[in-house]
Amino acid sequence: MTCFLCPQCGVQFAATQTPPENCPICEDERQYVRWEGQAWITGEELSAGHRLVMKDDAGVLAFGIEPRFAIGQRALLAQTPHGNVLWDCISMVSDEAVAEINRRGGLAAIAISHCHYYSVMVEWSEAFGGVPIYLHADDRQWIMRPHNAIVSWAGETLAINPSLTLVRCGGHFAGGQVLHWKRDDGNTLLSGDILQVTPTRRHVSFMYSYPNYIPLNAPAVRRIAAALEPFEFDDIYGAWWQQNIIGGARTAFHASIARYLQAIG
Template sequence: MTCFLCLQCGVQFAATETPPEHCPICEDERQYVRWDGQAWIRPQELAEGHRLVMKDDAGVLAFGIEPRFAIGQRALLAQTPHGNVLWDCISMVADEAVAEINRRGGLTAIAISHCHYYSVLACWSKAFGGVPIYLHADDRRWIMRPHKAIVSWEGGTLARNSSLKLIRCGGHFAGGQVLHWKRDGGNALLSGDILQVTPTRRHVSFMYSYPNQIPLNATAVCRIAAALESFQFNHVYGAWWSQNVIGDAKAALGTSVARYLAAIG
């Protein structure tokens, strides 16, 4: 029995003797199946040709995979005096990453913006003693490897401690969530691509599907803006290396929403 990984999106599936026939995440209109057809990889095969890397990304410890695998996102460690949370996930766990996180106080939880980054969430939880994994209930259908550590929370916000709060924004996915982080050096929003940091690194944007270039409708964008209106933040950390808005991020969000709505008419 193997928990196979989809080669296109990097999400791990429940254990089976043979690879699944389909990946519902890739068959959804927001993603796509490989041009060569659906394919799978075992975790040990991934480890043979790739490695986990750790580095500082604008003051936050981040984790990625080299060479690039699947969608290519990186994970972030939100460190607080009240406990640490791993934000988003990647498709590998490595001893050195676990050791470094434990050196910094370990984990109290994992939270993931949306299903494209669920990856090997169960493996990350197990590496830290089975810490809870917070996913919004509106995205429950996209869980490909059910696990007892998963907490499907409901509603608009969920505080993990006095420094960290999950905010359900919707948009890209119905249960799309971001993490608000109160911290020294300026509050931050960890956004995945619910808010997509643009290459200017002074704006964000919004899409229903990024690879298939389907824009998000005005109602959904306004709902995201409303969900974040009461929160103050100086920085936004996006889904990929160095794609962060550092400084004046709340104002950048307002400007970005206005120009997006103007562009789609």
């Protein structure tokens, strides 16, 4: 029995004797099936040609895969006095990464913005004794490897600890969530691509489907604005290396909302 991974989205599936017939995540219009057709790899095959890297990204420890694999996101470690949380996830776990997180106080939980980054979330949880994985219940259908560590929470906000609060924004996915992080040097949003930090690093943008260029509609964008209105934040950390807004992020967010709504008419 093998937990196969889809190389296009990087998501791991429940254990089977043979590869699954299809990847529902990639067949959805917010992703796509690779041009060569659906394929599958094992974790061992991935490790043979790739490595997990750890780097500081604007003061936060981040984890990625080199060379680039699947969607190419990186994960972030939100370190708090009340326990550390891994934000978003990647398709590899390494002994070195586990040791570094343990050196920094261990891991209390995992939280992931949306299903494109579910990756090998179960393996990350098990590497730290089965810590909870917080996913919004509205995205339950996209869980390809069920596990008892998964917490499908419902509602609009969930305080993981006194420093970290999940906020359901919707948009890209119905259960799309961001993580608000109270820090000593200023509050932060960890956004994945629910809020997509643009290459200028002065704005964010929004899409229903990134690879298929389907914009998010105005009511959905206004809902995101309303969901985040109660929260103060100075920085936004996006889904990719160095794609962050450091300082003035709340002002940039409001300007981005207005710019986007004007652009789509």
